Amino acid sequence: MFPIKTWKCSPSLIAAVASLVVVVSIVHLLFSPLVPSLDNLRAKKVQKSCFPVDGSRERVSYGFAANLSQWVYADSRKAVIYRGAPWREEIGQWLLHCHSATSTIDVVEKISGNRCKNDCSGQGICNHELGQCRCFHGYAGEECSERLHFKCNHPGSPEQPYGPWVVSICAGYCDTTRAMCFCGQGTKYPNRPLAEACGFQTELPSIPDDPIVTNWAKPDLDNIFTTNISKPGWCNVNPEEAYSSKVRFKEECDCKYDGLWGRFCEMPVQSTCINQCSGHGHCHGGFCLCDGGWYGADCSIPSILSTVHDWPQWLRPATVNVPDTRHSIPSMSAVVKKKRPLIYVYDLAPELNIHLLEGRHYKFECVNRIYNELNATFWTEELYGSQMALYESILASPYRTLNGEQADYFFVPVFDSCIITRADDAPHLSMRDHGGLRSSMTLEFYKKAYDHIVDQYPYWNRSAGRDHFWSFSWDEGACYAPKEIWSSMMLVHWGNTNSKHNHSTTAYLLDNWDTIPSDKRGNHPCFDPQKDLVIPAWKKPNPDSLRLKLWSRSLKERTTLFYFNGNLGSAYANGRPESTYSMGIRQNLAKEFGSIPDMEGKLGRQHSDDVIVTPLRSNDYYEKLASSIFCGVLPGDGWSGRMEDSIFHGCIPVVIQDGIFLPYENVLDYNSFAVRVREDEIPNLMQILRAFNETEIEFLLANVRMIWQRFFYRDSIVLEAERQEIGYGHVADWAVEALKLSEEDVLSTFLEVILDMLLNDALARRIYPILTNKLNECCNRSHLPPRE
Numbered sequence: 080m081f082p083i084k085t086w087k088c089s090p091s092l093i094a095a096v097a098s099l100v101v102v103v104s105i106v107h108l109l110f111s112p113l114v115p116s117l118d119n120l121r122a123k124k125v126q127k128s129c130f131p132v133d134g135s136r137e138r139v140s141y142g143f144a145a146n147l148s149q150w151v152y153a154d155s156r157k158a159v160i161y162r163g164a165p166w167r168e169e170i171g172q173w174l175l176h177c178h179s180a181t182s183t184i185d186v187v188e189k190i191s192g193n194r195c196k197n198d199c200s201g202q203g204i205c206n207h208e209l210g211q212c213r214c215f216h217g218y219a220g221e222e223c224s225e226r227l228h229f230k231c232n233h234p235g236s237p238e239q240p241y242g243p244w245v246v247s248i249c250a251g252y253c254d255t256t257r258a259m260c261f262c263g264q265g266t267k268y269p270n271r272p273l274a275e276a277c278g279f280q281t282e283l284p285s286i287p288d289d290p291i292v293t294n295w296a297k298p299d300l301d302n303i304f305t306t307n308i309s310k311p312g313w314c315n316v317n318p319e320e321a322y323s324s325k326v327r328f329k330e331e332c333d334c335k336y337d338g339l340w341g342r343f344c345e346m347p348v349q350s351t352c353i354n355q356c357s358g359h360g361h362c363h364g365g366f367c368l369c370d371g372g373w374y375g376a377d378c379s380i381p382s383i384l385s386t387v388h389d390w391p392q393w394l395r396p397a398t399v400n401v402p403d404t405r406h407s408i409p410s411m412s413a414v415v416k417k418k419r420p421l422i423y424v425y426d427l428a429p430e431l432n433i434h435l436l437e438g439r440h441y442k443f444e445c446v447n448r449i450y451n452e453l454n455a456t457f458w459t460e461e462l463y464g465s466q467m468a469l470y471e472s473i474l475a476s477p478y479r480t481l482n483g484e485q486a487d488y489f490f491v492p493v494f495d496s497c498i499i500t501r502a503d504d505a506p507h508l509s510m511r512d513h514g515g516l517r518s519s520m521t522l523e524f525y526k527k528a529y530d531h532i533v534d535q536y537p538y539w540n541r542s543a544g545r546d547h548f549w550s551f552s553w554d555e556g557a558c559y560a561p562k563e564i565w566s567s568m569m570l571v572h573w574g575n576t577n578s579k580h581n582h583s584t585t586a587y588l589l590d591n592w593d594t595i596p597s598d599k600r601g602n603h604p605c606f607d608p609q610k611d612l613v614i615p616a617w618k619k620p621n622p623d624s625l626r627l628k629l630w631s632r633s634l635k636e637r638t639t640l641f642y643f644n645g646n647l648g649s650a651y652a653n654g655r656p657e658s659t660y661s662m663g664i665r666q667n668l669a670k671e672f673g674s675i676p677d678m679e680g681k682l683g684r685q686h687s688d689d690v691i692v693t694p695l696r697s698n699d700y701y702e703k704l705a706s707s708i709f710c711g712v713l714p715g716d717g718w719s720g721r722m723e724d725s726i727f728h729g730c731i732p733v734v735i736q737d738g739i740f741l742p743y744e745n746v747l748d749y750n751s752f753a754v755r756v757r758e759d760e761i762p763n764l765m766q767i768l769r770a771f772n773e774t775e776i777e778f779l780l781a782n783v784r785m786i787w788q789r790f791f792y793r794d795s796i797v798l799e800a801e802r803q804e805i806g807y808g809h810v811a812d813w814a815v816e817a818l819k820l821s822e823e824d825v826l827s828t829f830l831e832v833i834l835d836m837l838l839n840d841a842l843a844r845r846i847y848p849i850l851t852n853k854l855n856e857c858c859n860r861s862h863l864p865p866r867e
């Protein structure tokens with residue numbers, strides 16, 4: 080059929096070899112002029128051996144070892160179904176035949192024991208790999224002996240004694256280790272947060288319906304520190320008395336900080352930490368104070384002083400060589416059986432991630448969960464919580480390794496979700512040096528991480544960073560990645576290839592990156608489909624949606640043709656005023672199909688009974704999605720969570736954003752479960768959708784049902800369910816429902832994609848020369864005939 084090279088495969092590779100045959104043959108057939116039908120494929124004989132018996136270079140016929148009933152072409156574009164998802168053909172074929180064939184390898188995990196100077200003065204956790212301190216918030220220096228002073232307020236003036244209000248401002252006691260504001264000594268509740276408006280006088284508006292104004296120049300100490308029960312107080316207010324209305328309290332005061340629950344912050348609760356410190360430490364704010372023998376942002380890395388018995392699942396089963404003189408050696412090794420892709424996670428300076436978590440002024444920000452008065456999980460609606468979810472999953476995954484030499488990928492966990500929400504929170508996070516741009520300020524954090532790993536580890540230089548990946552969770556994705564790291568893989572929610580929208584498209588000026596000088600960001604696009612990946616936004620597990628299986632609603636139960644709910648711009652009350660909002664796309668949709676009157680009383684030009692385009696969020700939003708056939712996926716300032724909403728409720732996504740990729744769009748076959756409509760086709764949108772016949776719609780719906788879990792952070796949710804059960808005996812509804820699910824989720828999809836990228840194709844060509852012998856030779860794509 081085609082000439083074949085002489086391959087040397089060990090007997091243990093026979094299975095993989097058989098797979099190769101399938102790939103080779105099918106790819107060959109597919110690229111021949113006549114595409115064979117499934118029946119033609121079936122007719123081939125099965126042959127178990129992959130290479131010519133005598134190693135000859137003769138033409139040989141090959142057959143198929145795969146289970147052909149799984150070999151379903153999703154559509155005429157030949158998507159390939161692998162583990163329930165329609166993949167783009169090339170990657171699908173590779174996964175189908177080579178993924179399971181990747182063999183188990185012995186990884187030599189290095190358990191380090193490098194000491195830190197002066198044991199970090201008791202004010203930090205020692206990273207035993209580098210022998211470097213990771214200091215607590217507010218401490219710095221080699222031994223964490225230097226005390227920093229993070230002010231709560233900008234410098235004051237006679238007119239503004241507490242400085243200008245930026246995001247946060249403090250009239251009480253400032254904890255300068257974290258720039259957080261409390262009632263302080265001399266009050267009955269010194270540890271009660273005294274956030275922002277709580278501490279300042281409010282002024283009634285001169286016009287009756289206008290909002291109340293806070294005067295940031297005038298502290299409200301008479302009230303907040305009062306012990307007079309007829310004044311609205313805060314710092315001396317006894318919660319029981321306030322709950323029973325015996326005393327008054329100031330309404331503007333709020334329990335904003337993490338780790339505290341109740342109207343008056345009267346209940347200490349768990350704070351949110353990465354993996355809740357993995358059972359080897361306790362969570363202080365967002366910083367894991369690790370037990371002796373453990374380190375890392377989530378205390379998951381054992382040092383030589385740990386007990387082997389306590390090691391995490393991902394270091395098992397291990398063959399450990401325990402030397403007699405444990406205390407005098409800097410490291411020991413453990414051989415662990417693992418499968419690729421192997422991921423090394425950098426333990427970065429805490430300023431780049433967990434200090435931002437610990438110092439956050441509003442507990443819901445940038446995390447996917449907090450804890451309630453029972454220390455039970457309270458999931459947030461923060462779309463950006465995905466960054467934390469993925470980080471936690473990777474840290475606890477069996478693909479993690481401590482051996483950078485053997486690792487395939489390197490994860491650099493900078494927390495931009497928390498940087499962005501904290502930008503300007505306090506003077507040390509001021510954006511003044513960044514022209515007021517948090518995009519530019521965030522860039523600096525990534526640059527610092529880059530400088531650190533280039534300097535301290537050999538791995539970046541080995542591959543020029545091509546085997547590194549970074550996550551950018553914010554609205555503009557990796558648009559403002561520093562130029563130095565663009566060679567790496569970017570995990571984003573915003574897949575803008577800049578082919579059409581070739582500048583900063585956000586209407587939110589602080590995120591704009593057009594003016595960041597090119598010596599900092601270079602001139603890269605926001606997303607490169609050859610190397611980057613769009614990953615889903617965080618959506619909390621909704622026990623009702625899960626129990627009712629809203630994703631599985633049949634076509635019969637879907638009576639609305641098209642549904643979109645979201646801000647539709649300036650034509651509507653409370654609409655975003657900027658014409659650049661949503662790049663004008665939502666506004667155009669509303670002009671044509673708006674289903675409620677705008678401020679001029681007008682409906683969309685082509686409004687129709689079975690089309691809903693509305694800025695009003697109804698209480699039964701999920702029901703609405705689940706009773707619609709098509710759901711709109713349109714940008715907001717940047718990305719929005721509409722793709723996840725649509726998929727989770729079994730609705731076919733209709734994507735309207737030219738040149739901007741959605742989750743997995745460069746790897747999954749979107750034609751199998753979504754509809755893409757060009758921005759300039761909006762006037763014809765309903766004609767386009769009405770032209771789909773029932774068979775096609777059923778086909779798309781069936782695929783949405785098959786893939787919805789790939790948009791769900793189930794792994795991270797299950798990790799939390801386990802922690803809750805072990806720690807408190809809690810088994811919540813969401814946990815029960817999440818544990819029933821078993822399909823591939825965000826983490827497993829990500830792992831499939833990076834394995835394919837590693838062993839196959841584009842990235843392989845970029846990384847190899849440098850990293851050799853990783854590839855199972857029988858799945859080496861360069862042995863396949865060239866593509867068109």
Ligand SMILES: *[C@@H]1O[C@H](CO)[C@@H](O)[C@H](O)[C@H]1NC(C)=O
Nearest residue numbers: 145146147148149150162163
């Ligand atoms: C082939 O795959 C189908 C669907 O996954 C399964 O039902 C069937 O049992 C498999 N057959 C064999 C021989 O493995």
Ligand SMILES: *[C@@H]1O[C@H](CO)[C@@H](O)[C@H](O)[C@H]1NC(C)=O
Nearest residue numbers: 301305306307308309310311
């Ligand atoms: C308590 O506050 C009320 C209302 O402001 C005031 O009338 C009263 O004199 C105060 N009592 C004391 C003991 O200061």
Ligand SMILES: *[C@@H]1O[C@H](CO)[C@@H](O)[C@H](O)[C@H]1NC(C)=O
Nearest residue numbers: 347348349350452453454807
């Ligand atoms: C919740 O956790 C906090 C912090 O560990 C602890 O102080 C508190 O007593 C716990 N509350 C309950 C109800 O378990």
Ligand SMILES: *[C@@H]1O[C@H](CO)[C@@H](O)[C@H](O)[C@H]1NC(C)=O
Nearest residue numbers: 533534535536537538539540
């Ligand atoms: C990596 O390369 C950079 C620039 O060439 C160099 O400054 C740095 O020291 C290198 N890092 C290591 C660990 O060799």
Ligand SMILES: *[C@@H]1O[C@H](CO)[C@@H](O)[C@H](O)[C@H]1NC(C)=O
Nearest residue numbers: 577578579580581582583593
């Ligand atoms: C963006 O594209 C337009 C049209 O192709 C072009 O005129 C403009 O110069 C481009 N802008 C940038 C910043 O590349």
Ligand SMILES: *[C@@H]1O[C@H](CO)[C@@H](O)[C@H](O)[C@H]1NC(C)=O
Nearest residue numbers: 155770771772773774775776
């Ligand atoms: C539906 O559309 C598909 C693709 O255009 C076509 O192959 C099929 O015959 C149509 N089915 C019906 C029932 O019209």
Ligand SMILES: *[C@@H]1O[C@H](CO)[C@@H](O)[C@H](O)[C@H]1NC(C)=O
Nearest residue numbers: 847852853854856859861862
């Ligand atoms: C894959 O095959 C090509 C061509 O035979 C070879 O040059 C390359 O080294 C192989 N890659 C690996 C990682 O084995």
